[in-house]
Amino acid sequence: MKNILVPLGLSEHSVSIARLQYTIDFAKELNATVYVVEVFKELPRSGSLPSVNKALKEIKASTIEEEIAKIDKKGVDIIALPLEEEILEAIPKFNLQHAIDLIILGAEISDIKVPYFLGEITGSLVKKTEIPVLIIPEMYTFQPINNVLMAIKSGIINKNNALIPIKEVLDTFNAKMKLLQVKTAGFLPEDSEFHNDLGEIVSSYKSSENATLFQGVLEHLNENYPDLLCVFRRKRGFFSKLWEENTVLKKDFDSRIPLLVLRGAD
Template sequence: MKNILVPFGLSNEKTTLSLIQYAIDLAQELGGTIYVAQVFKELPRAGSLPSVNKTLKEITASSIEERLASLDKKGVKIIALPLEGDLLESIPKFNLEHAIDLIVLSPENSDIKNPYYLNEISGSLVKKTIIPILVIPEMYSFSPIKNILMAVKSGIIKKENALNPIKEVLKAFGAELKLLQVKTVDFLPEDSEFDKDLGEITSSYKSSENATLFQGVLEHLNEHYPDLLCVFRRKRGFFAKLWEKNTVLKKDFESRIPLLILRGVQ
């Protein structure tokens, strides 16, 4: 994960700076570069001057750099990234040219009055981009990742290189991967088959029967005490249903530890 992107402005500034600091600490371990992205509204083409839009881009870049000045960069390369227009359109375009390996996001705040785990923009990034997503709880401090719990319903992984991010984490931290297979009511016989690469990186395996994958995760979190929870974004199953809408409610899913979301299909 050499190129890590963190959007600026999806949460309040204190939370966002804490998120970027987490990304810095992670990038230091992985040897990565961080792009801190913020959108600016380009002026309408009719009657506008290219130099004006160039100035807006420069102002946005300077604003990002000023707000990053308080962080401990730990020698990590951080690039201010002004993006024109809409974040959901700009990030995929940038990814085509620069191969972003990971997007780091924060969920909605932990206030019990806020019903959302992911808001419209964060949820849309999870749903619509092909880039792995790491969701870091509000004001969460970085610590070495030693114990990973991966929750799956099916052991079949159809997307090429889908496991690369988790392999890099396992190698960088010398971590262990514990695999939890949750068998729900729509569990199919072929779901019992396991991808060879997944089997090779798994340290232990356990299965359980639950109404939803989320219930299975909740049941086993206290048993495993993971530093990282990993799930797949698939076209079929519980997590696919979660992102039918762009937002995710806390009552449907919430993680109090870092959550890595991988794309399970092409």
């Protein structure tokens, strides 16, 4: 992972500085470049001078730089970039130019007055983007990743290079990964087949029977004490129920550890 993108200002309830510091610490381990982006409202071309929009862009760039100045950059290459379009439209275009390997997003704060784990914009990004996403809990401090729990229903992976992000994490931190396969009512015989690349990076395996993949994960999180939870984004996968809407409620899912969402077999 050479290029990491971290958007600011997606929600008034997410903590950008803590997430930005985590991103820098994580990027340092991977020797990656960090793009810090935030959307600004460009005025309509008709009736506005180009110089005005240029000034707005410079103001937003200055705002981003002020946020970056609050953290320890640790020698990481950090690029501040204002985006003129809405984030859901801007990121795919940005990705074509810069080949983003990972987006780091923040979960909503733990205040009981905020019912969401992911807000609408953040949830939409996780749901719709083809780029792997790492979701960081509120005020989470970076620590080396020693143990990973990957939760799957099916061992079949149809997306090319879907495992590259987790492979890089395992190699960088010399981490071990436990594979949890949750067999639900819709489990098919072919789900027992495992992609060769997946089998090569798994240190241990366990299966369980649960009503949903999500319930299986909750049952085994405390048993395994992982530093990272890894899931696939699939129609029949972990978030199939949660992603019926763009928001994800805390009553449906919450996590005290980082959550890596990989591209699955949509």
